[in-house]
Amino acid sequence: APRLADIAAQSGVSEATVSRVLNGKAGVAGGTRHRVLAALDVLGYERPVRLKRRSAGLVGLLVPELTNPIFPAFAQVIEQVLAGHGYTPVLCTQMPGGATEDELVEQLEERGVTGIIFLSGLHADASADPERYVRLAARGVPFVLINGFNERIDANFVSSDDRAAARMAVRHLVELGHERIGLAIGPTRYVPSRRKAEGFAAELHQLLGMEREEAERYVRPTLFGVEGGHAAADTLLDQGCTGIVCGSDLMALGAIRAVRARGLDVPGDVSVIGFDDSPLIAFTDPPLTTVRQPVQAMATAAVGALLEEVEGNPVQRTEFVFQPELVVRGSTAQPPAGTSLQLLA
Numbered sequence: 001a002p003r004l005a006d007i008a009a010q011s012g013v014s015e016a017t018v019s020r021v022l023n024g025k026a027g028v029a030g031g032t033r034h035r036v037l038a039a040l041d042v043l044g045y046e047r048p049v050r051l052k053r054r055s056a057g058l059v060g061l062l063v064p065e066l067t068n069p070i071f072p073a074f075a076q077v078i079e080q081v082l083a084g085h086g087y088t089p090v091l092c093t094q095m096p097g098g099a100t101e102d103e104l105v106e107q108l109e110e111r112g113v114t115g116i117i118f119l120s121g122l123h124a125d126a127s128a129d130p131e132r133y134v135r136l137a138a139r140g141v142p143f144v145l146i147n148g149f150n151e152r153i154d155a156n157f158v159s160s161d162d163r164a165a166a167r168m169a170v171r172h173l174v175e176l177g178h179e180r181i182g183l184a185i186g187p188t189r190y191v192p193s194r195r196k197a198e199g200f201a202a203e204l205h206q207l208l209g210m211e212r213e214e215a216e217r218y219v220r221p222t223l224f225g226v227e228g229g230h231a232a233a234d235t236l237l238d239q240g241c242t243g244i245v246c247g248s249d250l251m252a253l254g255a256i257r258a259v260r261a262r263g264l265d266v267p268g269d270v271s272v273i274g275f276d277d278s279p280l281i282a283f284t285d286p287p288l289t290t291v292r293q294p295v296q297a298m299a300t301a302a303v304g305a306l307l308e309e310v311e312g313n314p315v316q317r318t319e320f321v322f323q324p325e326l327v328v329r330g331s332t333a334q335p336p337a338g339t340s341l342q343l344l345a
Contacts (some may be wrong), residue, residue: 002045009037024050043122056086057114059306062104064094064120068224068250069278070293073120074146077299085307087114088341102132115306120192123157124148127189142309144302148191149319156305157319158298160194164201165291166245168326169273170203172289173243177334178271179208182236184255185247186224192288193221196247196275210277222251229254230261234273237262242270242335249274249281256284256331286330294322 002022004015011018013032020028028036040047059082063071079089090113092104099107101122108116115138122128123145130152134141137154139329144156166183172180183200185193201215212327218239220232229251237258246252257309259270266272266286274281277292301320308315 001039002043004305006038006043007039007045010043011035022048024048036295037111046055055088057088057310058090058111059087060090060092060105060107060108060113062094062101062116062118062121066093068248068276069280070248070276070295071119073212073278073295076300077296078119081116081300081303085303087307089200102219105132109139109141113141115144115310117144117302117306119145119146120148121145123150123153124191125189126150126191126194140271142306144309145279145304146298150191154169154315155319156302156309156315158305160192160293160298160324161321162195163202165198165275165310166196166322167203169245169275169291170200171207172273172286172326172328172332173271174203174207176243176271176332178243179335180218180239180241181240181243182218182220182233182241183245183246183247184220184222184229184232184251186221186228187253188221189340193247196267197221200245205212224248224251226250226254226257230258233258237264243332244270245272245273248276249276249278249288252288252290253284267331269336271332272333273332275324282329284331289332290327290330291324292327293324298322 002036004018007018008015013036017028018036021033042236057209061075061078063075066072073093082089089117090108092100123133124147130150133155141293144158146158147160149159150155170181183197185196188194188197197219200219201212204210204215218241220235221226223230231244233255236244248256252272255272256266259266274288274290277290281288281290295310305315
């Protein structure tokens with residue numbers, strides 16, 4: 001059994017107070033009660049059953065996979081915010097060969113979930129039929145969609161501004177002196193990839209006067225992930241790019257690998273920019289310059305919009321767009337001297 005003295009020492013309150021909390025007695029301030037419960041958690045004791053709050057309901061969270069660290073980062077914040085409102089999160093991950101998004105939704109509905117949060121799901125895929133979400137709404141299940149706007153779905157969307165993200169990355173490279181810049185993104189049937197390509201072309205036009213057709217020659221849609229980034233970067237390096245903007249941090253790590261495989265240096269010969277600023281990315285070699293998704297703000301907004309709907313005061317159906325931010329680290333620098341002259345020669 002938990003020793004009162006240990007818990008009292010860990011939480012900085014008297015043993016009498018610990019005893020009151022553990023026995024569910026009144027007259028303990030909320031903050032103090034919280035400290036005692038936190039001490040139980042830290043010391044590895046289970047909370048007494050009667051102290052466990054009854055859940056306000058289950059909320060499903062559908063994520064594509066957990067190998068890209070941005071997805072667990074989102075899941076963790078969404079689960080924290082839900083728990084803070086008394087809801088129990090149910091994490092559903094789509095594994096290759098596992099349950100499809102539709103099957104997972106069906107399983108969640110069978111469990112009587114209060115609502116569902118979709119993160120980068122089929123709503124983001126322009127080739128998928130949006131009718132499934134229309135039917136879900138017709139069945140009275142509240143839901144919210146993160147990163148992938150579709151005007152054919154009447155729901156609340158929370159997105160990172162992908163066009164702005166690509167523009168920031170391009171501007172950073174142009175200011176450093178790069179003139180031949182490439183973009184490695186996921187398949188363009190995904191809305192975030194398409195929007196990044198639009199922002200990329202628009203910024204190259206604005207800053208370097210490059211026509212859209214020419215800018216599009218430097219857009220390489222590929223598979224998400226390290227291997228995709230490596231393959232896209234190979235093509236862009238063959239095209240003489242000295243700066244490469246990537247659709248995710250993992251793709252950027254693949255691009256760095258492609259540069260090094262040629263005996264070149266990042267950022268000495270080629271600059272690389274990621275997207276997401278997922279955990280651990282500040283500790284790569286070199287630390288990655290990237291465009292950060294405001295995960296905390298997006299997750300909080302998504303849960304907020306969902307719970308407003310659950311409580312019967314739905315907010316205006318719209319896309320809430322959050323501004324990303326450029327985080328400059330060690331993977332970007334000026335291009336090597338004379339590169340633009342060589343390209344013209």
